[in-house]
Amino acid sequence: MSARRALTLSVLTGILAAAATAPQPARAASAQVAALQVALRAVGLSPGPVDGITGPRTQAATRRFQARHHLAADGIAGPRTRRALGRRGRPSLGSRPLRSGHRGWDVAALQFLLHSRGYGPGGFDGGFGPNTSAAVVRFQRAAGLATDGVAGQATLAALRTRRLAASTPSSGAPSGPVRFLRPVPGGIGDGFGFVGGRRHTGIDLPVGFGTPIGAGGVGTVGYAGWNSGGYGNLVVIRHRLGFESWYAHLSRIAVSVGQPVAGGTVIGWVGSTGRSTGPHLHFEVRRFGTPIDPVPYLLSAVSARAAAAGPGGAPDRGAERADDRRTGGARPLVCPPNADARPTRDTDPPFARIDRCPG
Structure with missing residues (x-):
């Protein structure tokens, strides 16, 4: 084997070994990615919409933050990047019961989970205030949990895994002022x-x-x-x-x-x-x-x-x-592809608006 070929194989082996041990980016629609996006926004960078998806804008914002703090600019929010984010990069979701007054990475992730289940607190800021507390209570009520407004392990598990029983026709009279x-x-x-x-x-x-x-x-x-x-x-x-x-x-x-x-x-x-x-x-x-x-x-x-x-x-x-694309007399709203929706034909975009584009 020539010296040049041996050197090439050695370099490739090193690259593969490094890739196997490097922190990997979170999967699409991840609450962890959403928490990173909230943190990047808070420090003045622009990762795009808080959608939980590791896209080019989120990676670019992460690299800019890493370069600013003299870290390896790989676009992956590993432990060192999380530490550099300070209180916005900690603690991890699930490490404590979340209640009113808490702030941090885990609160931002909770807010995204609530939003993804249709119980959004009205925004993502990493602060557990009255809107987040009310959203937690609404979800707990719908999931049949104790409505204490505290996002403990049971509430987080339900947010992550439970499909709420809401797909059968209503046979009785619903409660509330709007029907x-x-x-x-x-x-x-x-x-x-x-x-x-x-x-x-x-x-x-x-x-x-x-x-x-x-x-x-x-x-x-x-x-x-x-x-x-x-x-x-x-x-x-x-x-x-x-x-x-x-x-x-x-x-x-x-x-x-x-x-x-x-x-x-x-x-x-x-x-x-x-x-x-x-x-x-x-x-x-x-x-x-x-x-x-x-x-x-x-x-x-x-x-x-x-x-x-x-x-x-x-x-x-x-x-x-x-006439499938008739506009009904209104000016059509033309938006770029919705990064918040998975690219399948039957996915309903979660952040579409009636009078403006997503984001």
Whole structure:
């Protein structure tokens, strides 16, 4: 073997050994990555949106921080990088029960976990204040845990693993000041929460192409048009007390922005536009912008006018398909690819907004 070849093999062996022992970046949609992004923001760097995904912007911000502190600029938040972040880089999630007044890496990770389950505290700042406490209580109540507002091991385990039992139709009268008629007849397919390894921000109602969709209640149309983030033809209705109802993947839209609607007003027809694998209605309920489980707010009654219209009330199916990208009179919102959604055809983007792009 030549000396040059032996030297090359030696170098390659060293590189592989170093790679095997080096700290590895967290997987996509990781609460640890989200905590890193929060910490980088706090020190004046810009990792992009807090989405829990190790992308180019997060890696670049990490390298800039490492270079600033004379660390190996590898873009990986290993122990030395965490120590350099100070209180923002510690302690690790699960090392203590989290309660009001706590600050740090673990609080930021908790806030991301709550947000990813639809119980967001309204932002990510690494501080356990009243909004985070209220979000913990809401999740604990939904998960059937003691509602003490303390994120201990049981709460963290439920946040990490539990799929909340919310995918069956509501048969009784829901409690609370806001209730929604069912926008289409039939049962519920995919429910709210983590479904098949992805975050689902609403419920799917599997009904036929062209089925009329009724508004869930009294409100005003806040958005009616094409959403390039994955929802396709989208209608958003604003209701009282900070509630919104979202209706996605429509074949055609029958309302316009600013139009008042009542329960049962036909707002469009079921389709498969946007990131969808087949005809269905994706229905969301949001409060102050945060997706929440719609099922506890659903009445057993179907929107009367939509149900009465029946399949015969739908437009011609061929015409709908030819007009799949109709904007409903609103200017289309054109966004770059959503980094917060996994690249599969049926993933609903968790951070889409009705009037601005994600981030």
